[in-house]
Amino acid sequence: MDNSKFSAESFTQFYNSFFDYNLGLFKMIKNIREDERSYDILDLACGTGISTRALSKTFNDSSILGIDSSDELIDYANQAFVPMNVKYSVHDALQLNTLNKRFDFIVAKSALHLINDNYIFNEYLDALNPNGTFYAIERTDVSVDSFEIFDDAKDVWKKQYDKQRKLDCINHYLKQDKYEIKTYKFGQKVDIDSKHYINGVKNKEMSCLWEFDTKFIIDWLDKHLEEKQLIRVFEEYDIIAITKTM
Secondary structure (H helix, E strand, O other), X not given: OOOOOOOHHHHHHHHHHHHHHHHHHHHHHHHHXXXXXXXXXXXXXXXXXXXXXXXXXHOOOOEEEEEEOOHHHHHHHHHOXXXXXXXXXXXXXXXXXXXXXXEEEEEEEOOHHHOOOOOHHHHHHHOEEEEEEEEEEEEOHHHHHHOOOOHHHHHHHHHHOOHHHHHHHHHHHOOHHHEEEEEEEEEEEEEEEHHHHHHHHHOOOOXXXXXXXXXXXXXXXXXXXXXXXXXXXXXXXXXXXEEEOO
């Protein structure tokens, strides 16, 4: 998994707008969990810690480890405010076994579409405590269509986030007698400062833009993005909860 294409500063400016959304999403997860207690939580591919800080605020009695393969993103996270119940570490999401630790639940928000090795699901379950849950949280087509980007980029994003393909992979590679799957959905409007949005698009802070030429992206922005103070999107994610039953 390679997050090296993200720039820490513009990544943070862009995705900070989604902090309240993350709070709502994690509050939903907290409400659907049947056991309210302190947890050992892993935030997979945490970037600069935006989602990790939202996890920390929602599960304030829990211990949270945020990992990412990018030194730059983790350094940026450590230079920002680090809650008392949070630690960050540079670590490959494909090598959880080397953490030598098990978790009550693992959160992978906007991460699985960057992981090409489908066999890794078994390793994620192995990193869970008994009755632990892995939350695969991936953007929906409704959310993708609400972003002001060109159609070819939207098509790339939709393929990356394909829910049914991910469910098929999960069912194919995991032992069905060891887990159960439940699915949920959470969405709400998010307002993004237009300067941060444009800068984020120019710097390709969305993975759907990585394969496109920077000049093409800038030309498209100049021609199609109207001048406004805020850009509103409808952020919506599918939540696939995979619970270890043995």
